[in-house]
Amino acid sequence: MSILVDESTRLLVQGITGREGQFHTQQMLHYGTTVVAGATPGRGGGELAGVPIFDTVKDAVAATHPNASIVFVPANVGGADPIYEATDHGIPLVVCISEGIPVLDMVRCFHYLRLNGTRLIGPNCPGLISPGKAKVGIMAGHIHRPGSIGIVSRSGTLTYEIVNELTNRGYGQSTAIGIGGDPIIGTSFVDVLALFKDDLQTEAIVLIGEIGGTDEQQAASYIEREVRKPVVAFIAGRTAPPGRRMGHAGAIISGGTGTAAEKMAALRAAGVHVAETPAEVGDLIESLGVSRATSPPASS
Numbered sequence: 668m669s670i671l672v673d674e675s676t677r678l679l680v681q682g683i684t685g686r687e688g689q690f691h692t693q694q695m696l697h698y699g700t701t702v703v704a705g706a707t708p709g710r711g712g713g714e715l716a717g718v719p720i721f722d723t724v725k726d727a728v729a730a731t732h733p734n735a736s737i738v739f740v741p742a743n744v745g746g747a748d749p750i751y752e753a754t755d756h757g758i759p760l761v762v763c764i765s766e767g768i769p770v771l772d773m774v775r776c777f778h779y780l781r782l783n784g785t786r787l788i789g790p791n792c793p794g795l796i797s798p799g800k801a802k803v804g805i806m807a808g809h810i811h812r813p814g815s816i817g818i819v820s821r822s823g824t825l826t827y828e829i830v831n832e833l834t835n836r837g838y839g840q841s842t843a844i845g846i847g848g849d850p851i852i853g854t855s856f857v858d859v860l861a862l863f864k865d866d867l868q869t870e871a872i873v874l875i876g877e878i879g880g881t882d883e884q885q886a887a888s889y890i891e892r893e894v895r896k897p898v899v900a901f902i903a904g905r906t907a908p909p910g911r912r913m914g915h916a917g918a919i920i921s922g923g924t925g926t927a928a929e930k931m932a933a934l935r936a937a938g939v940h941v942a943e944t945p946a947e948v949g950d951l952i953e954s955l956g957v958s959r960a961t962s963p964p965a966s967s
Contacts, residue, residue, distance in 0.1 A: 668868040669797035669842045670817070670859075671760060671786075672735065676801040679727050679758065680705040681749045682739035683715055687764070691739065691805050692718065698802040703731040724752045735760040737794065737803050742767035747776040747790075754785040762803050763789035763853075773851035780853055787853025793823035793845035804845070806830075814839015814960035816952065817863035819856055820875035821848045821882070825903055825945060829875060832949045839960030841868040848877065856886035864894050871897045871957045873948060874939070876930055878904030883930040891937035899951045900934045901942045902927045 678695065682688040683705025693716050696702050702718050704727040711722030721727040724736070736753040738745075742765045753761045761780075768776075768790050780787050788795060794804015798811040806823070810831045816838055820826040823845045830843055841863075846854050856874060863869045872894070876883040883902065890898055905927040931941050940951045 679733035688739035792847030815870035817869040
């Protein structure tokens with residue numbers, strides 16, 4: 668098993684004709700993801716690498732029946748509109764790669780998604796991958812391999828570093844998800860932990876957090892109450908000065924809260940194994956006796 672995406676995923680690419688949309692559509696196809704359609708207003712009737720392009724999500728859904736969508740529409744062009752469009756046409760999973768959607772727009776969008784039952788990953792995220800099954804995002808497929816470790820992260824770059832470390836040590840991933848680093852995102856640590864908790868393939872969980880907000884503390888409380896699988900965590904931003912944003916829009920220490928020390932303490936109190944460095948994540952996984960992967964890395 669895995670969570671959210673697998674061999675049954677039928678993907679629609681919103682913004683398929685832009686530079687990023689074109690490049691990553693071809694990368695996802697090469698990985699083996701079933702991309703059934705693209706949507707760009709005014710470009711309907713064309714195709715990209717055999718994928719038909721439609722003017723609207725409505726037309727794409729009617730013709731190809733996708734069950735997931737990925738958004739590459741720049742925020743200064745569409746804002747949150749592509750997310751609304753996918754939601755309005757019944758797509759249950761939307762992954763938004765776009766960066767820079769205004770916070771107030773995402774507050775409204777967040778509540779609209781909850782009312783309509785659509786799950787959003789992102790915005791400002793790298794997407795997700797179930798190695799050997801499907802990639803819906805911008806991560807490098809070749810560093811992943813099928814296995815038993817579920818990964819959930821606020822940082823795309825740190826996800827790649829830790830995945831690569833685990834893969835090089837012989838450990839694979841059930842699913843790796845970058846939830847995004849903006850202040851308002853569609854899917855939280857707790858949401859993903861709940862899915863990994865019940866996933867039969869996932870034997871252990873790696874949580875990658877960063878300074879800002881209280882999401883990691885909420886995750887710690889949930890882990891203590893609900894999760895019986897081993898959890899390893901790494902928190903970035905230990906040396907960040909208060910009041911200065913580090914990387915993501917949500918990564919800012921405000922009013923003395925949201926520090927790495929606070930998050931690490933909360934996780935340790937919940938029984939989580941907290942790494943001091945990204946490389947130490949691999950050491951902790953080894954110390955827990957997690958099963959190594961039995962299959963080679965998936966294709967790039």
